[in-house]
Amino acid sequence: MSGALAGRKAIVTGASRGIGRAIAERFAAEGATVALMSRNRDTLEKVAAGLPGAVVREADVVDADGFRDALGEVVAELGGVDVLVNNAGGNSFSMPLVATRFAGWEKTMRLNVDSIVHACQIVLPGMLSQRSGSIVNVSSVAALRGGPLMAHYAAAKAAVVSIGQSLAIECASSGVRVNTLVPGWIDTDLTDFLRAEAATEEAVLSRVPMQRWGRAEEIASAALFLAEDESSFMTGQSLIIDGGLSAMP
Numbered sequence: 001m002s003g004a005l006a007g008r009k010a011i012v013t014g015a016s017r018g019i020g021r022a023i024a025e026r027f028a029a030e031g032a033t034v035a036l037m038s039r040n041r042d043t044l045e046k047v048a049a050g051l052p053g054a055v056v057r058e059a060d061v062v063d064a065d066g067f068r069d070a071l072g073e074v075v076a077e078l079g080g081v082d083v084l085v086n087n088a089g090g091n092s093f094s095m096p097l098v099a100t101r102f103a104g105w106e107k108t109m110r111l112n113v114d115s116i117v118h119a120c121q122i123v124l125p126g127m128l129s130q131r132s133g134s135i136v137n138v139s140s141v142a143a144l145r146g147g148p149l150m151a152h153y154a155a156a157k158a159a160v161v162s163i164g165q166s167l168a169i170e171c172a173s174s175g176v177r178v179n180t181l182v183p184g185w186i187d188t189d190l191t192d193f194l195r196a197e198a199a200t201e202e203a204v205l206s207r208v209p210m211q212r213w214g215r216a217e218e219i220a221s222a223a224l225f226l227a228e229d230e231s232s233f234m235t236g237q238s239l240i241i242d243g244g245l246s247a248m249p
C-alpha cells in the first residue's frame, strides 16, 4: 500500500469516535496498519471494518494495570510500533476548583495525564530499540490559559504539553520524536453539550476568529503531519489548530 505511512504500525487511543477515529481513518488511508483502542469493542470493530488490517483492543485507560496489559498485547500483535497517538481523554464536569471533589480531580488526571505516562512506558522502549518512532499526544487550548470551572481539565492538558517537551528531549538523540496537538473547539461528542442551546453555541463561536467549529478531520491532518517524515526535524513542539482562538487578545 502506498501513502505517507505505508508500512508503518500505529496505535491510536480513543479511536472509537471523534478526533481519534478521524486520526485512525486518516492513518489507514495513508497506508498504516492501525491498532484502535477505547473502552467499547463493538464500536471499535465497526470503525475497524473499513480499515484494512486494523487491530482492535478494548481497554479503559483509567485502569492502569488493564491498560498497560492491553497495550503490551497490542504491541506484540502489531510486531512493533512506529506511531503512538495518545488521544483518549476528555472532561466530564464543570466546577469551581474550590468545590471540586478530589476524586474528580484525580480521575481527570488519570484519564488525560496518567494514561499518556502508561502508554509511553509500554510503547517507548520498543521505539528506542528500533531508533525510530513518533509519539503524538493530544492536549487542548484549555492548557494555554486559565480554565475557569475546569481547572482540573486545563491543568491536565497543560501537563500533557509539559510531558511532551520533557519526553522529546529525553528521546531526541534516539530517533524518537514527541509532539503535541493542541485543538480548539472541535465538533465531536465531547462538545455536544455546547451545541444544545443556540445562545451557548454563539458564545463559544464568538471567541473563534474563524466563527465555526473545527472538524475532527482537520485535527487528523495535523496528526498525520506529526506522524510522518515531513515533520522529521520537529520534536517537543505543540501544534495549535483552533481557528485562531488562541491568537485572540
Ligand SMILES: NC(=O)c1ccc[n+]([C@@H]2O[C@H](COP(=O)([O-])OP(=O)(O)OC[C@H]3O[C@@H](n4cnc5c(N)ncnc54)[C@H](OP(=O)(O)O)[C@@H]3O)[C@@H](O)[C@H]2O)c1
Pocket (backbone or CB within 6 Å): 013, 014, 015, 016, 017, 018, 019, 020, 021, 037, 038, 039, 040, 043, 059, 060, 061, 062, 087, 088, 089, 090, 091, 111, 138, 139, 140, 141, 182, 183, 184, 185, 186, 187, 188, 189, 190, 191
Ligand atoms: N472536541 C474538542 O473540542 C477537543 C478540544 C481540545 C482537545 N480535545 C481532546 O481531544 C481528545 C479526543 O476528544 P474528542 O473530542 O474526540 O472526544 P470524544 O468524541 O468524546 O471521544 C473520546 C474518545 O476517547 C475514548 N475514551 C474516553 N474515555 C476513555 C477511557 N477511560 N478509556 C479509553 N478510552 C476512552 C472514547 O471511546 P469509548 O467511549 O469507546 O471508550 C472515544 O473514542 C481528548 O483528549 C480531548 O480532551 C478535544
